[in-house]
Amino acid sequence: LPLLLLTSTYCEVLKVLLGILQYVQPTSMTTESARASNPKPLDIGNDEEEEEELKLSLATEAAIKEMCHSEFCRPDQELTAQINELFPTEQSLAQLDTVIAAVESEIHDLDVELAALVESHDEVGAQGEAALQEAQKAMSELERRIDSIRGKTRSSDEIVREMTRDIKQLDIAKRNLTSSITTLHHLHILLTGVDSLAVWVDHRDYASIARQLPAILNVLQLFDEFQEVEQMAKITNRLNKLKQALTVQLAGDMKAVFQAGQLSERVTDMCRVAAALEGNVKSNFCRWFIDQQLSEYAVLYAENEEGAWLDKIEERYKWYVRKLTDFERTGLSKVFPPDWDMGRLMTKEFCNVTRDVLYRMMSRRRPDLDFRLLGHAIQHTRMFEALLVKRFPSKPDFNFDKAIWSVFDSFLDVFISAQEKTLNQFLEDCANKIRSGSSTEVPSRECSTHAVPFSSSADMFLLLKKVITECSKLSSEPDALLKDVVGVVRVCLRNYAHGCLTAFLPTGHGQQSGSSTANLFNLIREDTTVLRLSADQQFLTCCILATADWCAETTLQLQEKLAQRLAGVDLSQEMETFYGIANQALAVLVQDLEGTCDAALQAISKITWSTVDGVGDESAFVGAIRSHLRAAIPRLRDLLSDRRKYFAHLCLKLATQLSQKFVGALFRCKPISTHVISTISVNGSR
Secondary structure, X not given: OHHHHHHHHHHHHHHHHHHHHHHHHHHHOXXXXXXXXXXXXXXOOOOHHHHHHHOOOHHHHHHHHHHOOOHHHOOOOOXXXXXXXXXXXXXXXXXXXXXXXXXXXXXXXXXXXXXXXXXXXXXXXXXXXXXXXXXXXXXXXXXXXXXXXXXXXXXXXXXXXXXXXXXXXXXXXXXXXXXXXHHHHHHHHHHHHHHHHHHHHHHOOHHHHHHHHHHHHHHXXXXXXXXXXXXXHHHHHHHHHHHHHHHHHHHHHHXXXXXXXXXXXXXXXXXXXXXXXXXXXXXXXXXXXXXXXXXXXXXXXXXXXXXXXXXXXXXXXXXXXXXXHHHHHOOHHHHOOHHHOHHHHHHHHHHHHHHHHHHHXXXXXXXXXXXXXXXXXXXXXXXXXXXXXXXXXXXXXXXXXXXXXXXXXXXXXXXXXXXXHHHHHHHHHHHHHHHHOOOOOOOOOOOOOOOOOOHHHHHHHHHHHHHHHXXXXXXXXXXXXXXXXXXXXXXXXXXXXXXXXXXXXXXXXXOOXXXXXXXXXXXXXXOOOOOOOOHHHHHHHHHHHHHHHHHHHHHHHHHHHHHHHOOOOOOHHHHHXXXXXXXXXXXXHHHHXXXXXXXXXXXXXXXXXXXXXXXXXXXXXXXHHHHHHHHHHHHHHHHOOOOHHHHHHHHHHHHHHHHHHHHHHHHHOOOOOHHHHHHHHHHHHO
């Protein structure tokens, strides 16, 4: 491509030079001939074909610009303008020969350069041909070498496959050989071990047996797949017989050693052998040893023994603490391997035996159970279990928390019955104190500026709190017992409400019921006689109201506390009961105030209204009602100063009831005139 570009560039340069020569040669004429004939313009071809030939590419034009040192070589050069520049005047034509000589010299230089370029172009073509042939030879050589390498690769792959196959075979052979050597080695160990084991069993060499028996048994497991082989079956049968003989011999020797109290390292070796033997050798010996250690306990605290009852339950716990202390102090615990946990095993068995004995004994002597005895036993049991938990931290299968305590849960109905009895006795005492007017229960009117709750109400809630607290200390599952305690609390609250509050509301005041219209017709038909409250009765009623209100609020707090421990606790019925008693006490006070106004209201019907001709001043009955209310209301306001909401409610109910009675009194009057009605209206508004 560069050669072609250079060739085309040379051609275009030649065309430009030829055009310049055609133009320059006519200009060499003399001045006279130039004047005689018109100068011919530069003919660079007028037909379209020549114009197309002179159109150069951008790359060609750029190459020409780089190669040309004269302005005549520019493709866009205006020759006429150039000539005019060389010969601006007629006088400058005198230098025509000089210019022609310079141009011819330049043309000559260009011809020389062009010839050199053409010659070099021919050489480049020859060199390119030679390079092409050389490249073809190199490609042929490269293909030859590639074929050679490909052939070598094929042979190398085959060699690698053969080597890999050989390596695999060698690996298999090595593995089989290693397995055979290992099997032979294990077989040698097994045969040697079985022979040695027979000798050790005869000589009771438990130290050697403890060292080698686990290895022998482990090696035997490697031959489980070869038990059908006759020789292996014989070896296995022989080893099993040795194990059976060793088991019987070891059990007898261990029992004899422990019974004789001859503790030494040989005993530890026996224990290691027992742990290595399969089957129940270890568990049977542990059971025998624990039974031996607890045999005295089973005799001293049998069910029929007097010292086994709950009132002396701490004695059995002290006995085991001494036993456990001796077990550790004498070094007996160190005889057994640590992984046996003999101390924990013995303690676990003691707890199981104690729990079973206590359950059978309490079931048999259930009538003898009482709350204090049960609480005493539970307290000492919890203390003993705390000691065990501290000595033996919890591990899988060994957790002594509530290990014995849980046996008492089935008998906690005794606690519920005792608490019911205690609460009933408390309520009965409270009722007797209120009935007798005891100053410790009912506050004195002379010493009190306002009504206060009965002291028994606070005592009752303190007692209930104590019951709830004790139930969490007695039961290993507090929430389960708390459900029964909540039932006791409900009964206690209801009994206190009815037996200590409602029962002491002043009688003779029938609480009004029904609609206002029914009450109004009753007032129209007849006069009702209402008993009046004394000052002490009025004060007692206010105290009952204050007590009921305080109990309702405290019951709500108790419900919230219980709900934190037991979901679904609802004491709303008990709260409604107390609020109902407060409303009853309020109704009694309202009726008492109404009674003070009955005489004045009855006087309305006794007035001879026919003699009244005009609207007069305030009537006597109005003044009587006002005086009665002014005397009674301030006293009740002071008594209910801590219960302002009830005083406001009292005033509202009193106004409603007096209005109804006033209307009833009007209906009982005989027909009256318009003036009388106006007078009564004025009095009523006052």
